Amino acid sequence: MGNSERFQKGAAVIKKLFGREPQPGSMQADFLDITVENLFGDIWTRPGLAIEERSMITLSALTVLGRENEIKIHLHGAKNLGIPREKIEEIMIHLAHYGGWPVAVSGLKLVEQVYSK
Amino acid sequence: MGNSERFQKGAAVIKKLFGREPQPGSMQADFLDITVENLFGDIWTRPGLAIEERSMITLSALTVLGRENEIKIHLHGAKNLGIPREKIEEIMIHLAHYGGWPVAVSGLKLVEQVYSK
Amino acid sequence: MGNSERFQKGAAVIKKLFGREPQPGSMQADFLDITVENLFGDIWTRPGLAIEERSMITLSALTVLGRENEIKIHLHGAKNLGIPREKIEEIMIHLAHYGGWPVAVSGLKLVEQVYSK
């Protein structure tokens, strides 16, 4: 795993968002480095949006695209950041009207799974 | 056009968001009523999210879905609400990584069109 | 749960389509009300399309969007309305050409699951 400054910055965001270090073996090795450096290190650390805003925007995108595995991961992130369940549910009720009812039905089930634990 | 309480509530949100009344003739008549009553009257007026948050969430959804006509409309809304251009651009740069590069390329062009006027 | 006239109208469509009352606890409480009132009460009760036509159109949309959980729910609805399996299969064979082969492959598997019981 990378040790670059960009990797360290990305790992710090991942720690803050998900409460854990990047996990070797959790995905293909090169893609893990790219994810930590390029996505979390370069993008999530940019000023202009608070991490809570990035979390909500990411969930909005994932919800209307129907990416259920990643919705779950980012719901854990949102919960970890202290974003209230009611706020996330409200986002999904809102998005039923922009991505279609089914994406909200699925999204709200995942909220129940992640937040009720 | 409807005169129900729900319609009046919806029309008030539309006024606040887009700076104008619902426009008869702008879309099929029944669908205009449903849009004002059900979408803006029932949903956009719910507590739990500020109108600026609903604007950003809506733009996030539209951007990754590539709905260009509606992106333009809601960029006018975001500008009208006073959301800074830099914040919207940051959302789109972020979303390049969740919806694919092309949705950000298109979204940022529309920001230029709407905000530079 | 709501007791409004719109809720009652929606509940009646749901009974006709799925053979059961709206189920409290089946989804987030506010979203259940909105689903019964706005989606089933306001939209599914509109004249201009028979309920069987709405069922087939809904299945067409869900199929090409790949929304598998909702496809299953609406296949139960179609079966309950007496729409023959052969007709639903024909829709999916047709849609392979508009939404891509994979959506029909998945859709036809779900038909087998729901209709063969």
Added chain:
Amino acid sequence: MGNSERFQKGAAVIKKLFGREPQPGSMQADFLDITVENLFGDIWTRPGLAIEERSMITLSALTVLGRENEIKIHLHGAKNLGIPREKIEEIMIHLAHYGGWPVAVSGLKLVEQVYSK
């Protein structure tokens, strides 16, 4: 252009649906043959769905997928088959709730363009 029996069958459906023969030069030559033979000759001629049902199902799929060029083509087909404007509009109002509001907004604009001529 093909002269096979499958081509002839496909050409007959195209004539019935769009009121014209397949047009050489309207698309890449091989793809035109495949479209006439495989899509219209093999699929649109299958029993089990009336041509009006295939038209409505096709429009439902194209609408939620946001394929605007093809929506226009198939709106001409629907009009040519005598499907009333009100019925197509009702389909799109319905689909706003399954594919998201923007697909209905765009779809209804195209109905206005095609049916008001």
Added chain:
Amino acid sequence: MGNSERFQKGAAVIKKLFGREPQPGSMQADFLDITVENLFGDIWTRPGLAIEERSMITLSALTVLGRENEIKIHLHGAKNLGIPREKIEEIMIHLAHYGGWPVAVSGLKLVEQVYSK
């Protein structure tokens, strides 16, 4: 099942790609015939692209569309053709940037499942 020349051509491609004959009962009977004749017999046998190229292009499409069941099937095909795991992984890392990060995360997990056996 069909015995036409087109069926035989399609069955030969399926054998080469997946290492087995078309399997009656694996999908709805008519759709199996159409899949063997129209998709594999007519399209996959066309000159202009090697079967390995068709395999990689198909996987690219399925990956960005998020069609997980079909990705698995075509990963078995790719493996059977001898396309190296590293090449498929590289395709998915690349596509993270065109279809969004989640499609690559899911795709790479499926590569691990299929290629590590």
Added chain:
Amino acid sequence: MGNSERFQKGAAVIKKLFGREPQPGSMQADFLDITVENLFGDIWTRPGLAIEERSMITLSALTVLGRENEIKIHLHGAKNLGIPREKIEEIMIHLAHYGGWPVAVSGLKLVEQVYSK
């Protein structure tokens, strides 16, 4: 504009693919840097796929996603790399069956626009 090593590597790929330098003003300034460094510098330069393979894979993804503006840009790239028109057309005919007919119809029109000049 950036002057980093990653930027230089990305600019070299862009030159090879599109026949020109990255163009300041062609997109939002930060996003141009990220595009050159992260997408072209880090990803397109990775070993494991030839640039012609990356071009075809990118076109496959863009085609099934219906991203027309970017399809045009990457068709110029494909033409510039010397990939024959027939090969690109074959990809789109193939993809009609995985992303639905409309994406191939649109894609083939864009091929005509870009390659016939």
